[in-house]
Amino acid sequence: MFPILTFLLSFSAQFLLAVKSEERDLFKLQREGVSLLLDLPELVLIKGGEEISSLLQEKGVSYQVLDEIEPGYEYYLIWEPAEIERGEVLFANPSFSLIKLREGDLPSFSFRAEGVYRIPLTPISPSAEIKYQKPIFDTLIQEMVNKVSSDTIFNLVQRLQNFRTRYSSTDSARACANFLKERLLASRLDSVFFQRFRPDFAPNVVGIKRGNEPDSVYLVICGHFDSYSNYNPLEFAPGADDNASGSVGVLEAVRILRDYNFNRNLRFILFSGEEEGLLGSFYYCSLAKYVTGDSIIGAINIDMVAYTLQNRDSASIIGKPSNPNCEPLVDYFIECANLYTNLKCQRRVMDRPRSDHASFNRFGYLAIHIRENLNLNNPYYHTPGDTIGGGFNDLNFVTEVIKASLATVASLAQPITTPIKEVSFRNFPQPDFKSNFLFYNVFGQRLNKDPSVPGIYFWIKKGEKKFRKIVKF
Numbered sequence: 249m250f251p252i253l254t255f256l257l258s259f260s261a262q263f264l265l266a267v268k269s270e271e272r273d274l275f276k277l278q279r280e281g282v283s284l285l286l287d288l289p290e291l292v293l294i295k296g297g298e299e300i301s302s303l304l305q306e307k308g309v310s311y312q313v314l315d316e317i318e319p320g321y322e323y324y325l326i327w328e329p330a331e332i333e334r335g336e337v338l339f340a341n342p343s344f345s346l347i348k349l350r351e352g353d354l355p356s357f358s359f360r361a362e363g364v365y366r367i368p369l370t371p372i373s374p375s376a377e378i379k380y381q382k383p384i385f386d387t388l389i390q391e392m393v394n395k396v397s398s399d400t401i402f403n404l405v406q407r408l409q410n411f412r413t414r415y416s417s418t419d420s421a422r423a424c425a426n427f428l429k430e431r432l433l434a435s436r437l438d439s440v441f442f443q444r445f446r447p448d449f450a451p452n453v454v455g456i457k458r459g460n461e462p463d464s465v466y467l468v469i470c471g472h473f474d475s476y477s478n479y480n481p482l483e484f485a486p487g488a489d490d491n492a493s494g495s496v497g498v499l500e501a502v503r504i505l506r507d508y509n510f511n512r513n514l515r516f517i518l519f520s521g522e523e524e525g526l527l528g529s530f531y532y533c534s535l536a537k538y539v540t541g542d543s544i545i546g547a548i549n550i551d552m553v554a555y556t557l558q559n560r561d562s563a564s565i566i567g568k569p570s571n572p573n574c575e576p577l578v579d580y581f582i583e584c585a586n587l588y589t590n591l592k593c594q595r596r597v598m599d600r601p602r603s604d605h606a607s608f609n610r611f612g613y614l615a616i617h618i619r620e621n622l623n624l625n626n627p628y629y630h631t632p633g634d635t636i637g638g639g640f641n642d643l644n645f646v647t648e649v650i651k652a653s654l655a656t657v658a659s660l661a662q663p664i665t666t667p668i669k670e671v672s673f674r675n676f677p678q679p680d681f682k683s684n685f686l687f688y689n690v691f692g693q694r695l696n697k698d699p700s701v702p703g704i705y706f707w708i709k710k711g712e713k714k715f716r717k718i719v720k721f
């Protein structure tokens with residue numbers, strides 16, 4: 249346990265403080281200006297200067313000063329580290345270490361870690377309050393689920409594995425991002441784009457399918473396509489289980505859901521930079537929260553779903569118990585799995601920020617992690633043996649997981665039977681349209697002037713709830 253330290257904190261300097269984990273009322277303190285950076289059962293981190301330290305003392309909260317925050321440095325959690333060759337260890341317990349590194353200095357293959365999480369120095373966002381209604385069986389969703397194909401899944405995993413490595417900084421990962429983008433474009437989504445977050449890394453690949461409601465509320469199905477191996481990730485990191493399996497789940501959702509219509513908007517996201525500390529998803533979510541102000545109803549993150557002890561396994565459905573409380577989404581997923589698939593699920597309400605769902609959670613969005621049995625350690629994890637037949641050994645299981653994930657997003661997105669009307673215009677809008685219609689771009693943002701650039705837009709008659717789609721050329 250941490251002793252109470254009375255530290256002489258200089259004015260304006262900012263410190264990294266570790267707080268005793270029983271101090272859960274920190275979230276109340278957050279409203280008084282305390283910046284909460286990390287919230288784990290074993291470690292609560294806050295950022296603050298003299299003011300914050302006096303506030304903590306006043307409230308009787310014990311804490312330890314771990315470090316003075318200086319520009320040019322970053323903090324990482326390193327899971328189950330075997331050896332840490334660089335950086336300064338600020339905190340350690342049997343399952344992880346907190347280390348300080350020079351910015352951009354993450355030598356991810358110089359220590360054989362289970363995984364890394366970069367701790368952003370921006371505070372955790374307050375939670376969104378979202379309620380889900382109990383899913384009701386819908387034959388249309390069953391029809392979608394029945395279209396999930398083991399053959400397609402197998403072929404796509406093979407295709408991703410053929411890149412040899414998808415380590416974020418390699419040309420091969422960039423080639424994979426191009427492949428994914430081409431595939432999404434060929435699926436006739438409403439928008440497909442690269443999101444670049446680091447010049448030396450492959451970008452995130454994002455696809456949007458508009459729903460029928462005039463807002464920017466959406467659902468996410470995601471997985472990271474980058475990979476890692478402890479042999480030499482620059483040369484060979486096939487990542488069939490981690491995470492071709494989840495990426496292919498996203499691709500199957502695109503292939504099938506594109507032919508249906510929904511009230512809600514859907515986003516299909518393939519993240520990069522996951523293995524270097526959830527970097528791609530962090531960037532995505534920070535923009536969603538602070539730049540575009542997106543309302544995300546829920547995110548289903550599929551990561552490592554293809555290794556089992558043959559036919560005896562259930563999937564772990566993992567969600568945080570608080571900040572935000574993701575239990576309702578865990579339950580919704582399990583109910584959908586029961587309604588539409590043969591997948592057995594383990595309900596795992598726990599804090600486990602070890603994949604991209606943690607980035608959504610950090611910005612207050614509900615997100616869960618779908619994973620093969622948590623109790624099972626894939627012996628091929630992060631090794632050159634993570635290939636079909638090695639780390640990827642159960643095609644039936646991965647097919648059921650993808651079915652359940654697709655059923656969950658389809659159910660939350662509310663399928664409708666009437667398609668969105670689509671029209672093509674060269675000169676649009678015409679003058680007589682302007683006064684009675686509102687125009688939106690593909691992100692669901694209202695335009696305050698006429699669409700001038702060619703592209704896909706949506707218009708809605710004032711007071712109505714039904715969109716029309718314009719392809720302007």
Ligand SMILES: [Zn+2]
Binds near residue numbers: 491522551552
């Ligand atoms: Zn992964």
